[in-house]
Amino acid sequence: MKPSLALLAVVGLLVAMPAVAQVPGPPDPDPVPPPLHAPNGRYAAKGWADRIVLSPAADAARGAAVAWRTSTAQAVAEAEIAEEIDGPLLGYAAVTVQGDTHPIENENGQAHYHQVRFNDLKPDTRYVYRVKAADSWSEWLPFRTAKEGFAPFRFVYLGDTQNDILEIGSRVIRSALKEAGPAALVLHAGDLVAQREVKVHDDEWGEWTEAGGRAFAMTPQIPAPGNHEYVDHILPDGEESRLLGPHWSRQFALPDNGADKARDTTYFVDYQGVRFIVLDGTAAIDLGASESQTAWLDNVLATSPARWNIAVFHQPIFTCARPDDTEELKAAWKPIFDARNIDLVLQGHDHCYGRVSHPDGAEASRANSDEGLPQGPVYVVSVTGSKMYGLNDRADTQPVRAAENTELYQLVDVEEGRLEFRAYTATGRLYDAFTLIKGDDGRNRLVESSESLLALRRCDGAAGPDDRPCTAEIKD
Numbered sequence: 001m002k003p004s005l006a007l008l009a010v011v012g013l014l015v016a017m018p019a020v021a022q023v024p025g026p027p028d029p030d031p032v033p034p035p036l037h038a039p040n041g042r043y044a045a046k047g048w049a050d051r052i053v054l055s056p057a058a059d060a061a062r063g064a065a066v067a068w069r070t071s072t073a074q075a076v077a078e079a080e081i082a083e084e085i086d087g088p089l090l091g092y093a094a095v096t097v098q099g100d101t102h103p104i105e106n107e108n109g110q111a112h113y114h115q116v117r118f119n120d121l122k123p124d125t126r127y128v129y130r131v132k133a134a135d136s137w138s139e140w141l142p143f144r145t146a147k148e149g150f151a152p153f154r155f156v157y158l159g160d161t162q163n164d165i166l167e168i169g170s171r172v173i174r175s176a177l178k179e180a181g182p183a184a185l186v187l188h189a190g191d192l193v194a195q196r197e198v199k200v201h202d203d204e205w206g207e208w209t210e211a212g213g214r215a216f217a218m219t220p221q222i223p224a225p226g227n228h229e230y231v232d233h234i235l236p237d238g239e240e241s242r243l244l245g246p247h248w249s250r251q252f253a254l255p256d257n258g259a260d261k262a263r264d265t266t267y268f269v270d271y272q273g274v275r276f277i278v279l280d281g282t283a284a285i286d287l288g289a290s291e292s293q294t295a296w297l298d299n300v301l302a303t304s305p306a307r308w309n310i311a312v313f314h315q316p317i318f319t320c321a322r323p324d325d326t327e328e329l330k331a332a333w334k335p336i337f338d339a340r341n342i343d344l345v346l347q348g349h350d351h352c353y354g355r356v357s358h359p360d361g362a363e364a365s366r367a368n369s370d371e372g373l374p375q376g377p378v379y380v381v382s383v384t385g386s387k388m389y390g391l392n393d394r395a396d397t398q399p400v401r402a403a404e405n406t407e408l409y410q411l412v413d414v415e416e417g418r419l420e421f422r423a424y425t426a427t428g429r430l431y432d433a434f435t436l437i438k439g440d441d442g443r444n445r446l447v448e449s450s451e452s453l454l455a456l457r458r459c460d461g462a463a464g465p466d467d468r469p470c471t472a473e474i475k476d
Helices: 005-016 165-180 201-212 281-286 290-302 328-340 361-372
Strands: 052-057 065-071 076-085 095-098 100-106 109-118 125-132 141-144 153-157 185-188 221-223 230-234 240-244 267-271 274-278 308-312 342-349 353-356 378-381 402-403 406-415 417-426 432-440 444-448
Touching: 052 141, 052 201, 052 221, 065 125, 076 109, 095 109, 109 125, 141 444, 153 165, 165 201, 165 406, 221 274, 240 281, 274 290, 281 290, 290 328, 353 432, 361 444, 378 417, 402 432
Parallel strands: 153 185, 185 221, 274 308, 308 342, 342 378
Antiparallel strands: 052 065, 065 109, 076 095, 076 125, 100 109, 125 141, 153 406, 230 240, 267 274, 353 378, 353 402, 406 417, 417 432, 432 444
C-alpha cells in the first residue's frame, strides 16, 4: 500500500528537522551512525538479491560459497545449484542448499545478508547457481571448480580500492577482469572500502560490489582485510581500539581454517597446486593476534602440499611510501617466509607501487638475477583506487621497480615450473614484469623481463606524471 501524502509530509518534516539533544547518559562506545538514507535509496536493500560475491572453499576443487544481500522480507538463506548444461533447463536437476542469514542495520536501514556453502562438488566442473530473494531468484550464475592437483591458471591481484570506488577504482577492476581473460581468482590486498572517511560505510560496500558486478559472483574472490575494514572503537576505560566492521563476515563466506585469534579474517585456499594464505596485519599489530597468526602461518606453510605458496595481507613488510617498514610484521613473519621459501607476498596499504625482490635492495636483486642465484620471497605493494601516497626516500634503491600517482592491476600466470608476474597501469601499459623459475632444489631464480616497460612514473614536485598535478601525499 502506498504511503499517504500526509505520511510523506511528516517524513519530510522529520528529515528536515535538526537532531533533538539527547538526555545525558553513559557514553556510547562507538561512533553514532549517520542519519538514515531515503528508504528507497540507491544502496538500500530491495526485494531482489544484490552484492553477490563468490568465494572458494579451502579445497577449491570441491567447494565454493556465496554471500548476498536482500531486504528483510527474505528470511532464510536459500540457493540452488546444478551442473551447467548447454540448454536452457538449468533448474531441472538443481539441488536446493540452505545456509545462514545475518541481519544488519546501518545508514541504509535494515537488511539481511545470506551465506550458502556448496560442498562435495566435482573438480574441474562447470556449475550454475542462483540465490533467492523475496521478489525473485537471481539469474543463474556460472563458475568452474578448480582442477584436482596442479594445472596452469591465471589470477588477478589488486591493491587498495578504498576511495572513489565506483567513480575511479571501478575502471581498473573492470579493465583487469577484461584483460585477464579467463582469470581463475581475484585477490584483494585489503582496504576494499574507506570506512570512517567521506562516504557512509554501507554505500561503500554497495560501490565495491557494483564495481566488480557479476564478475565477483562468477569468479571466486580472495580478500584480505585492511585497517579500513575495521571501525574505531572506544573501550570502557576510554582507550582507543578497533572492531572488525559488521560487513566483512557477512559479505564474504570464507573458509573457516584461520588462526585462532583472527578466525574471521585469516584463512588459506588450495587452488590447482597453489596455496593462498591470507593474513590480518591489523589484528596482529593492534589486537594481540600476532603470536596466533605467526604460529598458524608457520604450520600452514610447513604442511603445504602446494608447488607454489603465496601470502596476501595489507600492511607491507617493505614499504614504498612510509618512512619505516612494518617492523612488527617484518620481525614476526619474514623469518618464516624465508625459512619456508614462500614465493610471493602481495600487499597494499601504501598507495604506491613497489617490488622488493631482495632485502638488500634493487642492485643485489639484479646481481642475483644476472648470476642465476636462488631468490627469496618477492614482495609487492600495489594500489587500485584514487588515493595516492608519495614514494619514500628508499624508492630509488630498495625496490627494483616503483611508481607513484599510478593505479595498477596485476596478472599472474602460474605454471608448474614458472610463475610470471605482470603489473599494468590503468590504461593497460606494462609497468613491471618478472618470472620466477622453480629449480629442482625448490628455490626460485628470478628473471627480469626483457619486454619494454613504461618509463618510471614519479612526481616532479607539484607536477604529476600525467601532465596534471601530483596528488601523492607524503607519509611521515
